[in-house]
Amino acid sequence: xxxxALAVWLLGILFMAVGTYRxxxxxxxxxxxxxxLLPGTLVAEMAYIFGCLVTGGEIRRAKIVPEAGxxxxxDSEPATEATARLKVLGxxxxxxxxxxxxxxxxxxVHALLGEPVLTQFASxxxxxxxxxxxxxxxxxxxxxxxxxxxxxxxxxxWTELQWSNWRVPLFVYLAVCLSVRLAPVRRxxxxxxxxxxxxxxxxxLLGLVWKRFDSLVQDVWSLVTYVWSLLLFLLxxxxxxxxxxxxxxxxxxxxxxx
Numbered sequence: 697x698x699x700x701a702l703a704v705w706l707l708g709i710l711f712m713a714v715g716t717y718r719x720x721x722x723x724x725x726x727x728x729x730x731x732x733l734l735p736g737t738l739v740a741e742m743a744y745i746f747g748c749l750v751t752g753g754e755i756r757r758a759k760i761v762p763e764a765g766x767x768x769x770x771d772s773e774p775a776t777e778a779t780a781r782l783k784v785l786g787x788x789x790x791x792x793x794x795x796x797x798x799x800x801x802x803x804x805v806h807a808l809l810g811e812p813v814l815t816q817f818a819s820x821x822x823x824x825x826x827x828x829x830x831x832x833x834x835x836x837x838x839x840x841x842x843x844x845x846x847x848x849x850x851x852x853x854w855t856e857l858q859w860s861n862w863r864v865p866l867f868v869y870l871a872v873c874l875s876v877r878l879a880p881v882r883r884x885x886x887x888x889x890x891x892x893x894x895x896x897x898x899x900x901l902l903g904l905v906w907k908r909f910d911s912l913v914q915d916v917w918s919l920v921t922y923v924w925s926l927l928l929f930l931l932x933x934x935x936x937x938x939x940x941x942x943x944x945x946x947x948x949x950x951x952x953x954x
Contacts, residue, residue, distance in 0.1 A: 698827045698913060699903050703896035705825055705924055710795075710892050712927040713879040719934045720876075723941070735870055736798060736877030743797035744880055747790030787887035788894070794880045795891050802874045806919050809867035816853050817925075818918045823849040825921045846925040847932065875923050876930070 720729045730737045748755060806814065817823055822845045830836040857864050879888050902909045 698910070699896075699900045701825070701827050701829050702899060702913060702920070704829060705920060706896060707889075707892055709875075709920075709924055709927060710879045710888065712924075712931050713876055714881060714885070714888075716876050716927060716931050716934055717879075717881045719931075719938060721881075723934075723938060733873040733877055736801075736873035736875075739797050739801050739874065740794045740877040740880060743794040744790050747793035748786065750793075751786040751789050753786055753790070787884055788890045791880045791884075791888045792891035792894055795878060795888070795895060798874050798878045802871065802878075802919070802923065803916070805867060805870045805874065809863045809870070810919070812861055812864050813853065813857060813867050813871075814918055814922060816857055817849065817922050820849045820852060822846075823853075823921065823925075824917065825924055827917070843928060846921070847929055850922075850925045850929045871923070871926060872930070875927055878923075 717729065745755060822842065825846075826839050826842070830839050854868070857868075859865055899913075903913070
């Protein structure tokens with residue numbers, strides 16, 4: 697059951713990452729967003745380009761960030777133009793490599809820098825995603841209520857961290873960059889969804905054939921919870937800022953209320 701729950705949480709992480717990036721790209725120019733998330737941008741774009749090349753694709757233009765003249769909007773053109781030789785599998789494999797690369801980078805950053813943050817986060821009560829899917833309405837609403845608790849836990853963690861420790865701000869920044877760019881943005885979302893489904897199937901198969909894999913999932917569960925909570929916090933905060941900005945524009949007469 698833990699693998700089914702993990703697949704659902706990974707899918708949710710994907711959607712929140714895409715949603716957060718596209719909201720940011722609508723508020724400011726995509727070029728600035730990509731530069732602000734430069735570590736994640738580098739990992740995601742380079743992995744995607746490599747995925748296109750290994751599947752026999754043709755790279756017509758490769759840029760890490762959008763052009764300076766790119767306008768605001770979550771649906772801006774990709775910085776990299778590639779023609780896949782494998783029309784179906786090509787984009788899926790490229791997206792899969794981008795997801796795996798960012799996920800692997802998160803694991804590496806966690807191993808090198810994340811101990812102060814994750815220790816503080818995991819020490820708080822109810823700071824963990826459920827390891828089973830809800831099987832009743834009561835369980836569903838209970839897990840939904842738990843999302844508010846996770847939002848609170850992120851805020852409490854950040855207020856209690858020792859920010860003078862250089863590992864703390866560096867890990868928080870890199871975690872934001874890699875988490876938001878976890879899903880290949882400005883790409884075909886269907887290929888990305890197929891890549892996540894492939895990851896979920898691979899996780900389930902590993903759980904069946906490798907007995908130690910279950911303990912590995914247990915070990916990284918706090919990290920999965922932190923990434924989920926981080927993206928949830930960023931998404932909610934972005935929606936609130938966007939709503940306030942829209943209200944200010946309406947009240948100032950710069951936009952018409954719909």
